[in-house]
Amino acid sequence: xxxxxxxxxxxxxxxxxxxxxxxxxxxxxxxxxxxxxxxxxxxxxxxxxxxxxxxxxxxxxxxxxxxxxxxxxxxxxxxxxxxxxxxxxxxxxxxxxxxxxxxxxxxxxxxxxxxxxxxxxxxxxxxxxxxxxxxxxxxxxxxxxxxxxxxxxxxxxxxxxxxxxxxxxxxxxxxxxxxxxxxxxxxxxxxxxxxxxxxxxxxxxxxxxxxxxxxxxxxxxxxxxxxxxxxxxxxxxxxxxxxxxxxxxxxxxxxxxxxxxxxxxxxxxxxxxxxxxxxxxxxxxxxxxxxxxxxxxxxxxxxxxxxxxxxxxxxxxxxxxxxxxxxxxxxxxxxxxxxxxxxxxxxxxxxxxxxxxxxxxxxxxxxxxxxxxxx
Amino acid sequence: xxxxxxxxxxxxxxxxxxxxxxxxxxxxxxxxxxxxxxxxxxxxxxxxxxxxxxxxxxxxxxxxxxxxxxxxxxxxxxxxxxxxxxxxxxxxxxxxxxxxxxxxxxxxxxxxxxxxxxxxxxxxxxxxxxxxxxxxxxxxxxxxxxxxxxxxxxxxxxxxxxxxxxxxxx
Amino acid sequence: xxxxxxxxxxxxxxxxxxxxxxxxxxxxxxxxxxxxxxxxxxxxxxxxxxxxxxxxxxxxxxxxxxxxxxxxxxxxxxxxxxxxxxxxxxxxxxxxxxxxxxxxxxxxxxxxxxxxxxxxxxxxxxxxxxxxxxxxxxxxxxxxxxxxxxxx
Numbered sequence: 275x276x277x278x279x280x281x282x283x284x285x286x287x288x289x290x291x292x293x294x295x296x297x298x299x300x301x302x303x304x305x306x307x308x309x310x311x312x313x314x315x316x317x318x319x320x321x322x323x324x325x326x327x328x329x330x331x332x333x334x335x336x337x338x339x340x341x342x343x344x345x346x347x348x349x350x351x352x353x354x355x356x357x358x359x360x361x362x363x364x365x366x367x368x369x370x371x372x373x374x375x376x377x378x379x380x381x382x383x384x385x386x387x388x389x390x391x392x393x394x395x396x397x398x399x400x401x402x403x404x405x406x407x408x409x410x411x412x413x414x415x416x417x418x419x420x421x422x423x424x425x426x427x428x429x430x431x432x433x434x435x436x437x438x439x440x441x442x443x444x445x446x447x448x449x450x451x452x453x454x455x456x457x458x459x460x461x462x463x464x465x466x467x468x469x470x471x472x473x474x475x476x477x478x479x480x481x482x483x484x485x486x487x488x489x490x491x492x493x494x495x496x497x498x499x500x501x502x503x504x505x506x507x508x509x510x511x512x513x514x515x516x517x518x519x520x521x522x523x524x525x526x527x528x529x530x531x532x533x534x535x536x537x538x539x540x541x542x543x544x545x546x547x548x549x550x551x552x553x554x555x556x557x558x559x560x561x562x563x564x565x566x567x568x569x570x571x572x573x574x575x576x577x578x579x580x581x582x583x584x585x586x587x588x589x590x591x592x593x594x595x596x597x598x599x600x601x602x603x604x605x606x607x608x609x610x611x612x613x614x615x616x617x618x619x620x621x622x623x624x625x626x627x628x629x630x631x632x633x634x635x636x637x638x639x640x641x642x643x644x645x646x647x648x649x
Numbered sequence: 650x651x652x653x654x655x656x657x658x659x660x661x662x663x664x665x666x667x668x669x670x671x672x673x674x675x676x677x678x679x680x681x682x683x684x685x686x687x688x689x690x691x692x693x694x695x696x697x698x699x700x701x702x703x704x705x706x707x708x709x710x711x712x713x714x715x716x717x718x719x720x721x722x723x724x725x726x727x728x729x730x731x732x733x734x735x736x737x738x739x740x741x742x743x744x745x746x747x748x749x750x751x752x753x754x755x756x757x758x759x760x761x762x763x764x765x766x767x768x769x770x771x772x773x774x775x776x777x778x779x780x781x782x783x784x785x786x787x788x789x790x791x792x793x794x795x796x797x798x799x800x801x802x803x804x805x806x807x808x809x810x811x812x813x814x815x816x817x818x819x
Numbered sequence: 820x821x822x823x824x825x826x827x828x829x830x831x832x833x834x835x836x837x838x839x840x841x842x843x844x845x846x847x848x849x850x851x852x853x854x855x856x857x858x859x860x861x862x863x864x865x866x867x868x869x870x871x872x873x874x875x876x877x878x879x880x881x882x883x884x885x886x887x888x889x890x891x892x893x894x895x896x897x898x899x900x901x902x903x904x905x906x907x908x909x910x911x912x913x914x915x916x917x918x919x920x921x922x923x924x925x926x927x928x929x930x931x932x933x934x935x936x937x938x939x940x941x942x943x944x945x946x947x948x949x950x951x952x953x954x955x956x957x958x959x960x961x962x963x964x965x966x967x968x969x970x971x
Contacts, residue, residue, distance in 0.1 A: 498921030
């Protein structure tokens with residue numbers, strides 16, 4: 275196995291040429307390299323070169339105790355770190371048969387939904403910049419900082435929280451959390467309307483995105499696409515609904531879907547999802563019971579031999595953790611199934627035939643985070 | 650002059666001429682209009698974005714032009730983990746930048762490898778192993794305030810440089 | 820679908836070498852030659868529409884590389900795990916890219932991490948690793964730059 279050039283120059287016809295994009299490119303959200311074969315402005319072929327931030331997390335985890343792995347899940351996807359903590363905590367809890375107290379579950383749900391909003395807000399501002407609108411970031415970061423302040427009060431970290439513990443949660447909610455959450459929920463829906471008026475329903479953006487990069491339902495499932503990118507293709511698969519974990523069954527919310535699977539639908543799904551998250555937050559805020567936040571967990575985490583796979587719905591799709599335990603305090607093998615990995619692999623399928631300026635618009639709509647692809 | 654009492658101005662001795670050293674003037678120009686290379690590697694890139702966003706607003710310190718091309722950039726913020734596959738790319742970007750150029754290593758990964766220092770086969774233990782670094786900002790990831798502090802420190806450093814000793818990397 | 824039901828249907832059509840239940844999920848071992856037919860059968864006849872991931876586990880003590888294919892059905896909401904034991908010295912298996920397109924990248928990753936050779940793969944190149952690092956997820960992998968975690 276060796277690295278080789280994806281396109282052979284001799285085989286190009288007279289009209290075709292190769293364009294390199296990245297790894298340092300402002301719209302690749304990290305370092306992703308895409309090699310395009312173009313005919314004039316039309317994309318003929320595309321090749322993704324990933325691995326520029328491959329930091330060998332899976333190998334490192336094999337040499338670390340179970341408790342020590344939690345911070346690394348934060349750093350896989352720093353935008354929805356809580357959901358990644360959750361996926362890992364869920365796996366170890368399932369392996370050891372730990373039941374989490376109800377209050378802790380509520381806190382987890384609240385934190386995860388705040389985190390989802392935070393992630394979608396960053397995607398919204400970054401997408402605006404991708405397609406050439408510099409205004410959205412000014413608006414979205416206003417609310418994002420508000421959410422970050424709330425989460426920071428709760429966990430102590432702005433991006434990488436590491437607040438989950440096996441069997442519960444590290445600390446209880448701070449005193450002023452409920453007030454600031456109430457205030458946030460009170461005005462956030464209006465802000466989403468504002469965002470939609472600014473960017474999503476903007477006539478220039480709709481002209482650039484409707485009918486561009488159409489992803490059919492069958493192709494999406496065949497490529498393992500999950501999350502908002504899949505739901506944009508009119509496929510109501512949301513792990514919080516289809517394979518409920520934790521206490522998501524208790525909440526009334528819907529899986530947002532798009533109609534045609536084009537780029538605009540994927541944008542719209544994310545905007546709707548923020549509204550649904552607000553709904554969940556409201557219900558969780560009203561229903562949170564008093565009680566413990568930690569279950570009784572042995573001091574040394576040493577699961578019995580066996581293997582487990584758990585998955586959670588992160589802001590980008592299905593995040594899964596596969597652990598093979600050999601009965602020691604370190605995992606024998608750990609594999610992170612990251613949503614962006616599969617979501618990026620479909621890019622070639624939906625981009626071929628479109629114009630070069632659309633590549634960035636389509637790629638942005640998949641909401642990629644590169645470190646979770648590379649791990 | 651608009652709205653200023655001209656008579657008063659005439660009383661100030663030698664006003665139309667400002668006396669300073671060329672060094673100071675050039676350094677002040679350089680330090681207050683640093684163009685950054687937009688180049689994010691990991692979590693720190695998000696804090697870099699937050700620093701550019703309204704709440705922290707690095708434009709107050711003259712950084713409002715993020716340049717996507719290294720040819721126009723004065724400063725590179727290495728915001729994240731440097732890996733073996735990324736190493737040649739970073740070196741090339743650094744070499745493409747015009748002199749004088751400055752590098753900020755942001756976050757634990759860029760300083761020493763950070764959380765990926767042990768048992769990792771693909772992480773380079775610090776950006777200073779491959780390119781010269783001026784300012785180190787600790788944190789995982791550092792807060793936007795820390796990045797602003799680092800930028801102000803870099804500005805102070807630029808103000809102190811002498812013509813003869815401006816470093817040139819060949 | 821509970822695991823016995825899946826196992827019975829699978830056994831009726833294909834040879835299952837070994838099987839066990841692990842936390843309510845069926846793990847079935849099949850032979851390397853049959854992998855394409857088994858995965859195709861699960862997808863087309865048993866509605867396992869999503870391939871969650873493909874990976875491998877290095878069982879150094881048993882001198883095996885174990886391939887793990889995990890499938891999920893959106894219709895019946897059940898999982899199934901198909902495993903294949905390969906010889907550690909010369910691991911070779913047929914690709915399933917023609918059945919699930921997502922297997923393409925997963926197989927490329929497994930290939931560079933464990934040295935498994937996927938026969939008839941459309942793009943047998945490295946995915947994540949630069950040249951010079953080979954099979955890092957094998958248990959006996961050694962690298963001069965690796966600093967071991969200090970004991971405290």
